[in-house]
Amino acid sequence: MKAITNRKVSILALWLTGITMFVIFFASARWNTNKVVEADVVSYYSYLPAVFVYGDISMSYAIADTFFSDKVWGVYWKEGMGPVQKYTMGMAYAYLPFFLGGHVVAQVFDYPVNGYSKPYRFALQLSSLFFLLIGLIFLRKVLLRYYSDTITALILLLLTFGSNLFYYSLGQGPMPHVYLFCLISILLYCTIRFYEAPSWQYAILIGLIGGWITLIRPNHMMIWLIPALYGVYNGATLKLRLRLFWTEKWKFLAWPTLVFLVILPQLFYWKYLTENWLYYSYGEEGFFFLHPQFLKTLFSFRNGWLIYSPIMVLGVIGLFRLRRYSPAFGLAIPLHFILSLYIISSWWCWWYGGNFGNRVFIDLYPMLGLGMGAILTGLGHRLTPALRWAGLGIASLFLLLNLFQTLQYSRGLIHYDAMTPAAYRAIFGKLEAPPGLENLFEHPNYEKAKKGVYE
Numbered sequence: 001m002k003a004i005t006n007r008k009v010s011i012l013a014l015w016l017t018g019i020t021m022f023v024i025f026f027a028s029a030r031w032n033t034n035k036v037v038e039a040d041v042v043s044y045y046s047y048l049p050a051v052f053v054y055g056d057i058s059m060s061y062a063i064a065d066t067f068f069s070d071k072v073w074g075v076y077w078k079e080g081m082g083p084v085q086k087y088t089m090g091m092a093y094a095y096l097p098f099f100l101g102g103h104v105v106a107q108v109f110d111y112p113v114n115g116y117s118k119p120y121r122f123a124l125q126l127s128s129l130f131f132l133l134i135g136l137i138f139l140r141k142v143l144l145r146y147y148s149d150t151i152t153a154l155i156l157l158l159l160t161f162g163s164n165l166f167y168y169s170l171g172q173g174p175m176p177h178v179y180l181f182c183l184i185s186i187l188l189y190c191t192i193r194f195y196e197a198p199s200w201q202y203a204i205l206i207g208l209i210g211g212w213i214t215l216i217r218p219n220h221m222m223i224w225l226i227p228a229l230y231g232v233y234n235g236a237t238l239k240l241r242l243r244l245f246w247t248e249k250w251k252f253l254a255w256p257t258l259v260f261l262v263i264l265p266q267l268f269y270w271k272y273l274t275e276n277w278l279y280y281s282y283g284e285e286g287f288f289f290l291h292p293q294f295l296k297t298l299f300s301f302r303n304g305w306l307i308y309s310p311i312m313v314l315g316v317i318g319l320f321r322l323r324r325y326s327p328a329f330g331l332a333i334p335l336h337f338i339l340s341l342y343i344i345s346s347w348w349c350w351w352y353g354g355n356f357g358n359r360v361f362i363d364l365y366p367m368l369g370l371g372m373g374a375i376l377t378g379l380g381h382r383l384t385p386a387l388r389w390a391g392l393g394i395a396s397l398f399l400l401l402n403l404f405q406t407l408q409y410s411r412g413l414i415h416y417d418a419m420t421p422a423a424y425r426a427i428f429g430k431l432e433a434p435p436g437l438e439n440l441f442e443h444p445n446y447e448k449a450k451k452g453v454y455e
Contacts, residue, residue, distance in 0.1 A: 010140050013153035017160050018133055024170055025129055031121035037071065039354065041174045044091035045124065046072050048099045049115025058082050058273060071116060075281060084273045086281045088266050090216030094131065094179045098123040128173025135182030136160065138189045139366050145192065146326040147373040154376060155369050162399040163309040164357040165365060167406045176216050177362035183213050184223065185366040191227045195328075198244070203251035207258025215263050220363065222339050227255075229332035233323065285348055288452040292345035297358065300351065301419040302444065308357030308405060311398040315368030318375035325374045333367045340364060348450050354416035356409045407431065418443045
């Protein structure tokens, strides 16, 4: 009872978040539109109707039927077969239980059983909210190991409502980022539990979840730095880890085995459609590792991450103070963030197409939440009560700024890939587009960007 009482603030934060998000979820009723299965979700989702509705993983049914003109796309490969999907099937694993629920509802209540009618759209949109809340629950478990209940509650609220995580939970929720936020939160928790007392239970969970994360976005294979380097921060701890690798070698060897099992269906899919076990589906798109666009990725008005989620500056700075508050993560998480930033900034389309505030960083928010805790705890110890309240007021302003900019983005005032400093100044504080706003946008040249030429 005492533990529950001592942690009631963070529990209250979870309840507040859940209730607020569900109210907005039902008020917006996005499933009544055709904006659920759109953009990249078209490819992520298409595996499920292909298997469970049409019984044709090659999606050849989409070739001549105009119904699928905006529902199935990819790279056409062999004659008589549909397109090879650009994105892997990891997200389909996440959608699956919700898809099956929608599939049953569609049959029982006489909706079109085509994989795209209202029950399917509702279920898909609901899945993102489910993964958000599960992710927050596990992140709370992690944060409470290092920070106070009040700091934990504040982090949960700032991450959810003060960053673009809010939009990608309710707006374009079925995009992969809130799901990866959830899975990485669980991975952090399982990593901690595994090293407390190495067990097969957590070894298997780490292997399966790490494999799932890698399948969803293969560039996240670096996530394995977290379980591999957790607890390593000097020579002595490195020796202990090498010793543990040997004494618990079968549990560690289970990790690559489980990763292989998770990605095996994807390998069979590529083999069936392309006759190759491995297939690069991105065509001319790639990385420019010699020319990473760090400053643009972080600070450009064209989806620069910290322009649209400035509260996350706390998380970035705090990563380099983790050694004091959560030393076991003191090397693994900062190293992971630096390498992730390098890879994100090296992608040919550093603004990541049409999106709000460089969405790919959302995947890293569980680790950045730990960094945020380090800064907030340190400031809490140093500041007077009056300055703490002032700091809380500033954080609240950043939270309100994010919510306001989310509304602006939803109304088209913040452009999905063409924002400029002039356009940002013109729309700041406004909910209606000022005259001449279109003239202030600068649309990127995607063909030049594929060659590493940026204007």
